[in-house]
Amino acid sequence: MSILIQNGRIIDPVTGLDEKSDILIEGDTIRKVAPNLPVPEQAEIIDAQNCIVTAGLMDMHVHLREPGYEAQEDIESGSLAAAHGGFTAVACMANTNPVVDNAAVVRAILLRAAEAGHCRVYPIGSITKGLEGKELAEIGDMVEAGIKAVSDDGKPVKDSSVMRNGLLYAKALGIPVISHCEDSDLSTGGSMNEGYYSTALGLRGIPAAAEEIMVARDCILAEATGAKLHIAHVSTAGSVRIIREAKARGVCVTCEAAPHHFSLTDENLVGYDTNLKVNPPLRSKSDVEAVIEGLQDGTIDVIASDHAPHTREAKEVEFDYAPFGISGIETELALVVTNLIQPGYLDWMQALKKLSVAPAEILGIPLSGIREGSRADLTVLDPNLERKVDVNLFKSKGKNSPFNGRVLKGWATATIYGGKLTAGKAWNKQHKS
Amino acid sequence: MGKDLLGLEHATAEEIEGILVTAEAMKEVLGRDIKKVPTLRGKSMVCLFYEPSTRTRTSFELAGKYLSMDTVNIAVNTSSVAKGECLIDTGKTIEAMGVDVVVIRHGSAGAPHFLAQNISAAVINAGDGQHEHPTQALLDMFSILEAKGRLDNLEVAVIGDIMYSRVARSNIWGLCKMGATVKVFGPPTLIPPDIEKMGAHVCTTFDEALEGTDVINVLRIQRERQGSALFPSLREYAMLYGVNEKRLQKAKKDVLILHPGPVNRGIEISPEVMESGRAVITEQVTNGVAVRMALLYLLIQGGN
Numbered sequence: 227m228s229i230l231i232q233n234g235r236i237i238d239p240v241t242g243l244d245e246k247s248d249i250l251i252e253g254d255t256i257r258k259v260a261p262n263l264p265v266p267e268q269a270e271i272i273d274a275q276n277c278i279v280t281a282g283l284m285d286m287h288v289h290l291r292e293p294g295y296e297a298q299e300d301i302e303s304g305s306l307a308a309a310h311g312g313f314t315a316v317a318c319m320a321n322t323n324p325v326v327d328n329a330a331v332v333r334a335i336l337l338r339a340a341e342a343g344h345c346r347v348y349p350i351g352s353i354t355k356g357l358e359g360k361e362l363a364e365i366g367d368m369v370e371a372g373i374k375a376v377s378d379d380g381k382p383v384k385d386s387s388v389m390r391n392g393l394l395y396a397k398a399l400g401i402p403v404i405s406h407c408e409d410s411d412l413s414t415g416g417s418m419n420e421g422y423y424s425t426a427l428g429l430r431g432i433p434a435a436a437e438e439i440m441v442a443r444d445c446i447l448a449e450a451t452g453a454k455l456h457i458a459h460v461s462t463a464g465s466v467r468i469i470r471e472a473k474a475r476g477v478c479v480t481c482e483a484a485p486h487h488f489s490l491t492d493e494n495l496v497g498y499d500t501n502l503k504v505n506p507p508l509r510s511k512s513d514v515e516a517v518i519e520g521l522q523d524g525t526i527d528v529i530a531s532d533h534a535p536h537t538r539e540a541k542e543v544e545f546d547y548a549p550f551g552i553s554g555i556e557t558e559l560a561l562v563v564t565n566l567i568q569p570g571y572l573d574w575m576q577a578l579k580k581l582s583v584a585p586a587e588i589l590g591i592p593l594s595g596i597r598e599g600s601r602a603d604l605t606v607l608d609p610n611l612e613r614k615v616d617v618n619l620f621k622s623k624g625k626n627s628p629f630n631g632r633v634l635k636g637w638a639t640a641t642i643y644g645g646k647l648t649a650g651k652a653w654n655k656q657h658k659s
Numbered sequence: 660m661g662k663d664l665l666g667l668e669h670a671t672a673e674e675i676e677g678i679l680v681t682a683e684a685m686k687e688v689l690g691r692d693i694k695k696v697p698t699l700r701g702k703s704m705v706c707l708f709y710e711p712s713t714r715t716r717t718s719f720e721l722a723g724k725y726l727s728m729d730t731v732n733i734a735v736n737t738s739s740v741a742k743g744e745c746l747i748d749t750g751k752t753i754e755a756m757g758v759d760v761v762v763i764r765h766g767s768a769g770a771p772h773f774l775a776q777n778i779s780a781a782v783i784n785a786g787d788g789q790h791e792h793p794t795q796a797l798l799d800m801f802s803i804l805e806a807k808g809r810l811d812n813l814e815v816a817v818i819g820d821i822m823y824s825r826v827a828r829s830n831i832w833g834l835c836k837m838g839a840t841v842k843v844f845g846p847p848t849l850i851p852p853d854i855e856k857m858g859a860h861v862c863t864t865f866d867e868a869l870e871g872t873d874v875i876n877v878l879r880i881q882r883e884r885q886g887s888a889l890f891p892s893l894r895e896y897a898m899l900y901g902v903n904e905k906r907l908q909k910a911k912k913d914v915l916i917l918h919p920g921p922v923n924r925g926i927e928i929s930p931e932v933m934e935s936g937r938a939v940i941t942e943q944v945t946n947g948v949a950v951r952m953a954l955l956y957l958l959i960q961g962g963n
Binding site for chain 1: 661669745747765766767768769770772787788789790791825828851852853854856857864
């Protein structure tokens with residue numbers, strides 16, 4: 227089985243390659259990278275004219291909900307959604323039921339992901355048992371089973387001494403700690419950003435300080451321990467500033483931003499659409515500007531979706547009662563293109579780096595890029611393709627997208643994972659002629 | 660008017676004026692010996708209250724009855740909502756019974772909007788979380804109009820817990836649209852961020868709130884907020900933010916005092932002020948019925 231990708235512009239942030247070329251894939255391996263390759267007899271052909279071919283994209287922050295919440299998503303649907311979004315790898319968060327706080331659950335996830343076969347799934351273990359913020363989970367055992375990081379995402383570690391121990395322990399094991407930064411005393415009862423719109427809409431606000439206090443605390447702890455800290459879903463100007471300063475001092479901290487945090491503001495909540503309810507909340511215009519600035523100057527290393535699928539019935543309720551989260555992996559790439567690349571905030575190489583090389587480096591996953599002999603994990607995207615978001619076409623079970631109905635530009639047209647086409651179409655030579 | 664009344668933020672001055680003018684005619688009906696008119700005979704209204712209420716619910720119910728509507732109250736804790744029915748299904752069930760108007764009070768902001776998007780019956784917001792309470796603001800404006808003869812170029816001070824008050828928000832939107840100036844004053848912990856952008860001026864002292872003020876709207880302090888680090892005690896609240904005779908010496912002689920009720924006597928307002936003749940707290944209750952009659956009439960007639 228071979229696939230020939232013709233006439234694409236290769237932009238590979240792993241090797242730095244940016245040129246027009248064909249790619250021949252045989253089995254799970256990239257066999258040739260050169261222009262005008264002859265078409266082998268049995269090859270499937272992907273016409274990548276006017277398209278970009280890049281190293282398979284990675285999203286280091288998704289919720290696949292399995293085990294425990296399969297009505298929202300499972301590993302099969304979530305990883306298929308990832309493939310359709312252009313991703314060949316995801317890292318999934320530990321807030322399942324049971325929690326990913328032991329090696330058995332890690333192995334179960336890896337097994338289910340391999341069965342599904344739509345993309346690589348890297349489990350993230352919890353920092354503490356049951357996400358309770360008290361005792362450390364068996365992180366060492368989970369590392370042996372295959373976790374690439376630990377995080378109590380969704381439930382911040384309140385106790386600073388537990389957080390410090392988590393950082394020290396993870397450091398010895400060579401993995402990063404991913405922190406969901408939220409001072410839960412300040413955020414309690416809140417369902418949107420605190421500011422004019424929370425006042426006008428009469429919703430309880432979550433102040434920027436709730437995030438920033440914990441970003442500052444965790445940067446201080448990372449500095450004190452020398453551990454690798456990764457801050458999840460940065461949403462405020464203050465957080466960007468604190469991380470920028472910490473990086474300048476040499477603290478081992480990285481961070482990510484989610485597409486909704488550079489695409490939407492709290493003004494969008496007028497009308498009480500529960501699909502806009504997300505944690506951290508959509509912030510003010512100046513916060514969005516600061517996030518974009520952080521992405522530009524490299525303070526924000528990674529773009530990750532925080533894909534959080536929910537059922538229709540859970541979201542079709544009063545705003546206060548709706549759960550937080552956006553089903554985001556299938557609109558992520560298009561939002562990056564539409565809102566970051568098109569306006570000129572990032573160039574292709576910068577943006578694609580934040581969607582592959584940067585998360586892989588943080589999680590310690592080696593990538594070999596688009597070169598002969600490499601594993602064939604590739605994404606083909608059409609930068610000019612305009613399409614209206616239609617949640618009913620999502621592969622994810624979560625239809626909770628605030629972007630439904632919006633026209634976005636720049637979509638993945640084919641995803642190849644280990645030499646196998648996991649999304650998009652290819653043509654057989656016989657059919658074509 | 661549109662299909663629903665969800666708040667005053669998006670109401671126009673003309674709509675508000677229309678309701679207030681109609682309310683005057685309705686108040687005349689209330690003064691009659693036989694208060695029932697056949698205007699809305701054959702129309703029905705359900706009061707769907709997810710939060711306790713005496714005056715607002717009774718006021719709506721009587722307003723409907725005086726206009727010959729059929730009215731039903733749903734007390735949520737005894738209904739199928741207690742069995743776990745969601746708002747959307749409750750709304751559709753009520754609508755399927757042929758109801759013309761649903762009056763909803765709910766603890767969650769935006770719940771009336773959510774209901775209105777999902778049913779075709781008219782929805783009236785009788786208070787949603789800390790968001791809006793438009794009929795309260797309308798009756799406040801009607802009471803001011805009665806006493807002062809106008810709303811434009813008046814200075815109105817809203818005093819107390821602004822943060823959690825839907826009455827404050829609806830008053831600010833409505834009064835500003837009608838040309839009044841609105842000032843707010845209360846404990847700094849109970850002033851919501853960026854309230855100035857709604858059009859209100861935030862006062863830093865009681866004297867500032869009183870100076871040049873024509874109307875004081877005193878808000879009810881929720882007793883359960885005591886002990887939540889928002890203010891130290893009801894005693895200190897009464898000391899610093901209570902409206903009493905001594906404080907009112909600095910106010911205009913003819914200052915009008917409003918209170919949406921129910922009153923915590925001696926805390927946000929002293930009994931002496933309540934009985935001083937400047938307060939129109941019971942008149943507000945009567946006006947509430949007139950304003951709600953006007954609103955029901957306009958919403959239903961407008962729809963026909």
